[in-house]
Amino acid sequence: MNIAILGYGVVGSGVARVIADCAEGRCLGYVKDLSVKAIVDIRDFPDDPNAHLMTKDASQVFSDPSIDIVVETIGGATVAYDFTKKALTAGKHVVTSNKELVSLHGAELLDLAAKNGVRYLYEASVGGGIPILRPLRRDLAGNRVERLSGIVNGTTNFILDRMEHGGIPFAKALAEAQELGYAEQDPAADVDGIDACRKLAIMASILTEEDIPDELIFTEGIRHLQSVDAVIANRLGYKLKLIAAMTRDQNDKLTLIVAPHLVGETHPLAGVHGVFNAIYVTGNAIGDAMFYGQGAGTLPTASAVVADIIEIATVPYHDACEEHWRPLSPDHLIKHEDAQVHAFIRLSSAVADRVMEALSDYEPRLAVTENSCQAIEVGRSVFLSEGALAAGLAKADIARDDYAVLRILPL
The missing domain is CATH 3.40.50.720 (NAD(P)-binding Rossmann-like Domain)
Incomplete structure (x- = not known):
C-alpha cells in the first residue's frame, strides 16, 4: 500500500x-x-x-x-x-x-x-x-470495563518522580524536564492535566461508544503540588501520581477525573517511574490488566x-x-460535584483547625504532620462528595496555594 x-x-x-x-x-x-x-x-x-x-x-x-x-x-x-x-x-x-x-x-x-x-x-x-486503544475496543470487547486508571503523561510523571526522589520543588523539576526535552517551553498542556484529559476522553469514548467531550472531565494538574506532598504520601504508604481515571458504577454511570492521586505502594501503577506510561484496566471477565511502556518519543x-x-x-x-x-447521554455521567471522594488534604498547620471545623460533619482525622504541614483525612468512614469538599474548603477561607487535595485511588 x-x-x-x-x-x-x-x-x-x-x-x-x-x-x-x-x-x-x-x-x-x-x-x-x-x-x-x-x-x-x-x-x-x-x-x-x-x-x-x-x-x-x-x-x-x-x-x-x-x-x-x-x-x-x-x-x-x-x-x-x-x-x-x-x-x-x-x-x-x-x-x-x-x-x-x-x-x-x-x-x-x-x-x-x-x-x-x-x-x-x-x-x-x-x-x-503502548497498545491500548485497540485492546480496549477489540480484545476487551467481551468485558464490561468497570474501572480504568492511567498514568498517561510522561512529563508529569517525571516531574513528580524528581520532586519525590530529589526533594526539589515543582519549578526546578519542571526546568529539568524542559532541559531534557521531556517538557515543552510552554508546559501547560502537560502540567495542567489537559493532555491527560484528552487521552481519558478518547478511552472513555471507546468504552462507552459515546462522544465524551473533554470539557466535561474534571481536570486538575500538578502546579500547586509541593515536594512535601510526596513526603507525606510516602509516610502514609502511597506514591503521588497524576491519574486519569474512569469508574463505572452498577447503574452504568461514569465518573471521570484527572487529578493528583495517592496510589498504594503495592498497586502496579506505583512502580511506574520517569516518562513511562501505564494504564490499569479492570473488567468483569478479565479481572485486572495493565498496559505499560514508553508513552512518547519518535x-x-x-x-x-x-x-x-x-x-x-x-x-x-x-x-x-x-x-x-x-x-453523549447526559445521565450517563455523574457530575463531579456529586462524585464520592476519599482524600488527604495537605495544608499548613496554621489553618488546619479551620479546615477541621469546616469539614466537621465528615469526620476529618489528622493523619500526619510533616514540618509545618499537616495531612487531614476526609471521606474515609462517611460519604463525602466532591461538592461538599469544595464547599468546606471555601468555608475555611484558605488560599488555593496553601493546600492540596490528594485523592486516594481505590484498589
Whole structure:
C-alpha cells in the first residue's frame, strides 16, 4: 500500500523510518508492500534521505489515486482537521497520532470515514507506543470495563518522580524536564492535566461508544503540588501520581477525573517511574490488566502509527471496521460535584483547625504532620462528595496555594 505522511516532525519522520525498516525485513514476515510515496511539510529537508518525496502541496496527496493511506502527524486541530476531512472524503484511510484532534472531532471523523468506506485509526493518540486503544475496543470487547486508571503523561510523571526522589520543588523539576526535552517551553498542556484529559476522553469514548467531550472531565494538574506532598504520601504508604481515571458504577454511570492521586505502594501503577506510561484496566471477565511502556518519543509513537497502517493493509474493510461514537447521554455521567471522594488534604498547620471545623460533619482525622504541614483525612468512614469538599474548603477561607487535595485511588 502507498502511504503519504502529512507533517514530517518528530512522529512523522519516525513513521518513515519504521516503514523503511519493515521494507528491509525488520518486522514480521507478513508485513509486505508498505511504501511511503509522498511527504507533505511546509519546511525543506534538503539533506534528508526522503527529500525526493517532499512536497508542500497537500492537494497532490488527496487527488492521487495511488495513495491508499494518509498519516496525519501535523498536530493541532485546525490544519490537521481540514486535511483529515479532505483525505477521508477522497476515499483514503487516515491514521493519526493527534490526541487533540481525536478528542475534539473524533465522532465526526469516524462517521465521515464510515460514510466513505475507509478507516480512521488513532492508536498512537494515547500512550505513545503502548497498545491500548485497540485492546480496549477489540480484545476487551467481551468485558464490561468497570474501572480504568492511567498514568498517561510522561512529563508529569517525571516531574513528580524528581520532586519525590530529589526533594526539589515543582519549578526546578519542571526546568529539568524542559532541559531534557521531556517538557515543552510552554508546559501547560502537560502540567495542567489537559493532555491527560484528552487521552481519558478518547478511552472513555471507546468504552462507552459515546462522544465524551473533554470539557466535561474534571481536570486538575500538578502546579500547586509541593515536594512535601510526596513526603507525606510516602509516610502514609502511597506514591503521588497524576491519574486519569474512569469508574463505572452498577447503574452504568461514569465518573471521570484527572487529578493528583495517592496510589498504594503495592498497586502496579506505583512502580511506574520517569516518562513511562501505564494504564490499569479492570473488567468483569478479565479481572485486572495493565498496559505499560514508553508513552512518547519518535519511535515508540511511530510504532503505534505503523501498527494501524498494518491493520489497514492486512484486514480487508468490512462492516465491523466501522466505529461510531453516539452523542453523549447526559445521565450517563455523574457530575463531579456529586462524585464520592476519599482524600488527604495537605495544608499548613496554621489553618488546619479551620479546615477541621469546616469539614466537621465528615469526620476529618489528622493523619500526619510533616514540618509545618499537616495531612487531614476526609471521606474515609462517611460519604463525602466532591461538592461538599469544595464547599468546606471555601468555608475555611484558605488560599488555593496553601493546600492540596490528594485523592486516594481505590484498589
